[in-house]
Amino acid sequence: RATAPGRLDPLGVPRGRLGPTGRALLDRLVALYLDRLPPELAAREADRLHGGELHFAWAGAVEPGRRHYYRVQGDDLLIEYDNTTDDGNHAHTVLRRPAGDFGADVLAAHHAAAHRPGPVRGDAPR
Numbered sequence: 001r002a003t004a005p006g007r008l009d010p011l012g013v014p015r016g017r018l019g020p021t022g023r024a025l026l027d028r029l030v031a032l033y034l035d036r037l038p039p040e041l042a043a044r045e046a047d048r049l050h051g052g053e054l055h056f057a058w059a060g061a062v063e064p065g066r067r068h069y070y071r072v073q074g075d076d077l078l079i080e081y082d083n084t085t086d087d088g089n090h091a092h093t094v095l096r097r098p099a100g101d102f103g104a105d106v107l108a109a110h111h112a113a114a115h116r117p118g119p120v121r122g123d124a125p126r
Contacts (some may be wrong), residue, residue: 011073026056030072033079049074069080076100082107082119085115089115 015026030049034042051077060068060083067088074078076099083091094107 001065008057008071008073010057012055012071015054016055018056021055026054026072030054030077030079033072033093034093049077052077053091060084062090085111090115 005029015023031046034045037045054072054074054077057071057073058068060066060091062068065088069084069086070081076097077095078093078094078098081091082093083089086091092110094117
């Protein structure tokens with residue numbers, strides 16, 4: 001889990017190394033997040049991202065009800081899905097433009113205030 005400024009390591013698998021199905025799924029995932037924006041802004045963001053390299057990273061289990069996390073990262077894009085608390089039953093999502101962000105790490109502050117740290121199982125990201 002991150003949402004910190006700058007790029008996160010590992011970056012993950014580059015979109016260009018995914019097969020056609022993987023690329024289509026990644027494109028649909030990014031579109032899902034952009035579609036939550038007002039239409040004009042969503043179109044502008046999609047145009048801005050077009051042609052740039054995206055990376056997809058996953059950590060955790062693949063079974064439902066278990067902790068997991070994914071991240072989509074580009075030149076100035078960060079999408080995170082963090083479902084690592086309450087045994088994979090409490091998700092948070094973030095869509096950011098790290099180069100243009102300002103202020104505090106809201107997701108980290110929420111986790112610190114609302115979620116007590118528990119034992120880390122082997123399927124949680126580190």
